[in-house]
Amino acid sequence: MKFISKNLKLLTVFLLVLGISACSDDDDNNIPTSTTVVDVAVTNGFTSLAEALTRANLVTTLQGVGPFTVFAPDNAAFQALLNSNPAWNTIDDIDIDLLTTVLKNHVVVGSTIPSSAISDVGVYTNVDATGPENNNLSLYARNNSGTVEINGGDGTTTAPRNGADVTFADQNADNGVVHVINKVLLPPTIIDMALANPEFGSLVASLTTDGQPDFVSTLSTANGTSPAPFTVFAPTNAAFQALLDSNMMWNSPADIDTALLTAVLEHHVLAAQNVQSVDLVQNGTTSPVTLQGQTINIILPGTNGNIADVVDGAGNDAGIIAVDVQTSNGVIHVVNAVLLPAS
Known part of the structure; x- marks a missing residue:
């Protein structure tokens, strides 16, 4: 069994993200605070996502104006990702360029997409990650009998797919919305x-x-x-x-x-x-x-x-x-x- 990192390291990353989120409050208590998509992830205990975002230097980006739609893998999803490669024991073992691309593959920049906008016909949108010729990758979301599937969902035991299912939708922030998913979304192929x-x-x-x-x-x-x-x-x-x-x-x-x-x-x-x-x-x-x-x-x-x-x-x-x-x-x-x- 691989572990994403030692508890002490996770706590350090968790506090770092909290510290970044809260630093503006110390500057002027009269300035209204805002809740960002990063705050939502931290509040929900997504320590693995917080660690990955910190390593890829994306925390400050996702604390920006946005708006963002973030499909946030839970801790178990990140553990499954590490288990998929014998060379990956911690987030630090993943090539930084690959990690950054994978994380950006979960972020839609410039729009807030509530789950109610995702129909059984499905919708395409672009994420922040890029592919051939530096074109932004596409993401496909579909409501399949009440379950919102991303890039086809995670499939079944006999027919697994490289997508994910939304397990907790519409966690709203002042700069966007977070949907919790049960797998890490790798850049999709044809x-x-x-x-x-x-x-x-x-x-x-x-x-x-x-x-x-x-x-x-x-x-x-x-x-x-x-x-x-x-x-x-x-x-x-x-x-x-x-x-x-x-x-x-x-x-x-x-x-x-x-x-x-x-x-x-x-x-x-x-x-x-x-x-x-x-x-x-x-x-x-x-x-x-x-x-x-x-x-x-x-x-x-x-x-x-x-x-x-x-x-x-x-x-x-x-x-x-x-x-x-x-x-x-x-x-x-x-x-x-x-x-x-x-x-």
Whole structure:
């Protein structure tokens, strides 16, 4: 069993954070005190979070004006993080750059998001952590039958995920709100974000169909390692259903010829490119080459309610309906039709 630190060290960090929070009171007792998101964390006894924030020099930042939405891992969540790596016995053993990125992955800067704003459809927002091309990472929050799940929740014993569940919501501060979560949120990959949103269930089923390449491993490749980063055009469940309905022999992705399904899936991926919407030719056409080898055309502005129009390799029309779901190893754009290569 690993321990986050000795009790004496935790007490020292805890008192340090308390001291920073209270120092302004000693300067002028007539100045009204405020409760920050750091104070909320300290009050709730999150000593591990306090230690991590202190080491990463983020305490003063989170005592700023904000507003902030902080997803605060409890002490057990930090202990589980340490247990996941045999080289990590204390917070001090985690690389400081990694620790800082992980902590910023829990902080939304510039807005206060109450749990009531998180619906069963789910919402995307950006956190303070950054990924490829220094773009802010995305966070996906969804109310799943009363449980607010972050980046897909923590899953089940048989199907674990890399997200977390909110266990105690809406701890309000003067500069934001804190939601307590039961796992530390690591920067998500393309696969993590595909698993998080049930709207991509058919895409995940296709990627993991028997006979397909190991798309999960490929699309989990760390940024900076070939062929990452990726740009993925992710069809919705309705888009996949329309594809299945186009052939009376197709009732599921498994019914599609293996080589054809591979070509179709690869036609949705750009390798070694993190193409956000701002990187596209504005008022014109961008024509990237897909992993499958053929070109797609992306036209801005879009028509018929699309953010952008897409013409696939077979000459069919599709639309981009949501953009810039940024992950640690690429970006996802949502499309309303499955893109088909030329036969």
